[in-house]
Amino acid sequence: MSMRGFSFMSANVSMRGLVLTGFLVGCAALQGQVVSSAVSSASGGVPIGAAIAPAKADAAIAGALQQVSAARVKATIEKLVTFNNRSTLSSMETDLKPGTGISAAADWIESEFRRYSAECGGCLEVKRDEFIEPPQPGPASRILKPTKLTNVYAILKGTDPAQAKRMVLVTGHYDSRNSDNFNTHDAAPGANDDASGVAVSLESARVLSKLKFPSSIVFVAVAGEEQGLNGSRHLAKLAKSEGWQLEGVLNNDIVGGDTTPGDTGEDKSAVRVFSEGVPGLATIEELRVLQTLGAESDSPSRELARAVKEISASYFVSGTKRAAPAGPGMALSNAVMVVPAFHPVLIFRRDRYGRGGDHTSFNLEGWTAVRITEWRENYNHQHQNVRQENGVQYGDLLQYVDFDYVAQVARMNAAVLGTLASAPGIPRSVKMEARMQDNNTQITWEAPAGMPSGATFEVVWRDTEAPTWTNVVSAGTKTSIKLPMSKDNVTFGVRSVDAVGHRSAAVLPMPARGGGPGVPGTGAGAGVPATAPKQ
Ligand SMILES: [Zn+2]
Numbered sequence: 001m002s003m004r005g006f007s008f009m010s011a012n013v014s015m016r017g018l019v020l021t022g023f024l025v026g027c028a029a030l031q032g033q034v035v036s037s038a039v040s041s042a043s044g045g046v047p048i049g050a051a052i053a054p055a056k057a058d059a060a061i062a063g064a065l066q067q068v069s070a071a072r073v074k075a076t077i078e079k080l081v082t083f084n085n086r087s088t089l090s091s092m093e094t095d096l097k098p099g100t101g102i103s104a105a106a107d108w109i110e111s112e113f114r115r116y117s118a119e120c121g122g123c124l125e126v127k128r129d130e131f132i133e134p135p136q137p138g139p140a141s142r143i144l145k146p147t148k149l150t151n152v153y154a155i156l157k158g159t160d161p162a163q164a165k166r167m168v169l170v171t172g173h174y175d176s177r178n179s180d181n182f183n184t185h186d187a188a189p190g191a192n193d194d195a196s197g198v199a200v201s202l203e204s205a206r207v208l209s210k211l212k213f214p215s216s217i218v219f220v221a222v223a224g225e226e227q228g229l230n231g232s233r234h235l236a237k238l239a240k241s242e243g244w245q246l247e248g249v250l251n252n253d254i255v256g257g258d259t260t261p262g263d264t265g266e267d268k269s270a271v272r273v274f275s276e277g278v279p280g281l282a283t284i285e286e287l288r289v290l291q292t293l294g295a296e297s298d299s300p301s302r303e304l305a306r307a308v309k310e311i312s313a314s315y316f317v318s319g320t321k322r323a324a325p326a327g328p329g330m331a332l333s334n335a336v337m338v339v340p341a342f343h344p345v346l347i348f349r350r351d352r353y354g355r356g357g358d359h360t361s362f363n364l365e366g367w368t369a370v371r372i373t374e375w376r377e378n379y380n381h382q383h384q385n386v387r388q389e390n391g392v393q394y395g396d397l398l399q400y401v402d403f404d405y406v407a408q409v410a411r412m413n414a415a416v417l418g419t420l421a422s423a424p425g426i427p428r429s430v431k432m433e434a435r436m437q438d439n440n441t442q443i444t445w446e447a448p449a450g451m452p453s454g455a456t457f458e459v460v461w462r463d464t465e466a467p468t469w470t471n472v473v474s475a476g477t478k479t480s481i482k483l484p485m486s487k488d489n490v491t492f493g494v495r496s497v498d499a500v501g502h503r504s505a506a507v508l509p510m511p512a513r514g515g516g517p518g519v520p521g522t523g524a525g526a527g528v529p530a531t532a533p534k535q
């Protein structure tokens with residue numbers, strides 16, 4: 001059994017803040033977490049160095065997670081499989097049996113969103129975006145003629161007029177394929193790839209639409225993934241052209257928790273979260289700055305991945321259960337085993353080797369996006385004709401999907417969506433004072449648009465060799481901070497927190513002397529400067 005769940009948060013906490021300052025005044029145990037603090041005369045008494053601990057769970061979000069139902073997930077995936085073959089190309093066929101093909105699947109997904117909306121008094125704005133994808137050129141073309149694509153999505157509008165334009169988005173692709181890209185008639189069940197991801201979008205919509213959030217959440221099912229990310233590219237461009245303030249995209253693709261008899265390598269407590277380290281849109285000049293700063297691991301998408309991990313720790317806790325009998329016919333053991341908490345494992349790469357996904361469409365339009373995928377994939381159960389060969393069953397069949405696992409993935413998504421839609425936006429124009437050659441850290445920033453009253457800012461940091469944020473200090477409502485620590489020895493970030501503890505993702509400061517706006521297309525100014533620092 002994996003031990004990854006145990007290393008989460010507590011064991012990885014850095015105490016570097018104490019070592020750096022050397023002004024330790026006390027260690028205290030607070031709510032079961034070891035919290036250390038230090039005061040430096042140089043910082044004017046600002047306490048620094050508290051270890052990051054999981055935030056208290058939001059009771060309303062926790063309640064929504066309890067509503068996530070493996071039975072509902074199962075019903076959704078079973079229904080999607082009944083469409084037989086959800087190839088995007090099937091939208092152009094005229095001889096399909098009624099109730100089969102991708103267009104019938106789009107109708108059903110739309111009807112599900114409408115049903116959830118009816119249950120919340122029309123709270124969801126349900127949209128159906130149909131467009132014609134032109135043929136792709138070249139010998140590797142997977143679309144040979146103009147083809148109708150349909151994205152289906154539902155918007156849960158934010159209730160705070162000052163923040164309602166902000167959005168977080170969850171997506172999965174509802175198209176499927178078998179061994180032949182052009183096959184539109186034989187079975188292509190796509191139970192895991194990617195009915196599971198669509199079930200996460202739908203289930204998130206069903207449970208979160210019963211709540212209200214200050215900013216908006218978009219629940220999406222796209223087509224065309226298997227032909228080259230066409231549906232998601234269209235949506236990412238649409239979001240840009242319509243001026244969406246899209247702050248984070250969770251792409252769930254292959255989250256079924258493949259269950260193959262005899263496979264002992266799958267880990268049902270873990271789900272992978274892939275994120276790009278360098279923004280796909282970075283210019284040569286921007287790349288030069290990232291190289292200079294060692295900022296290859298602090299793109300907005302990677303900060304979103306870190307937020308996924310931190311938020312998950314608030315909602316998933318490890319438990320215990322009685323150990324199984326040592327053998328058949330033996331008495332139930334009295335031994336107690338620890339069951340690891342369901343947890344994301346951050347994978348610091350854009351995607352798997354030689355594979356792609358819809359998050360990349362968003363990244364390439366400048367949006368912040370990550371990919372969520374089961375721990376261990378079974379390639380006999382993806383993109384395969386349903387068949388048996390030498391006693392091996394091929395095909396993306398229902399029988400290999402673990403609906404409880406998909407429900408856990410849906411809970412993780414809903415926790416992240418609910419938290420980020422409750423949190424203030426990320427701080428803007430986050431700058432590190434770099435003109436002074438000294439051993440302090442001075443960071444300035446601007447409040448996000450529509451920052452609610454009672455919200456504050458936090459400065460977080462980690463050792464440059466550490467994967468996730470380890471230490472935090474509150475800046476209160478101030479938009480600058482000076483810390484008696486060398487800016488060169490750790491990596492800093494700044495994030496927003498609302499009055500009850502919903503945190504935004506963090507933003508890496510850029511050198512103030514270089515100036516410049518943030519990443520093109522993110523709208524929020526996170527990440528990458530426009531100009532390089534002086535040598
Ligand atoms: Zn897929």
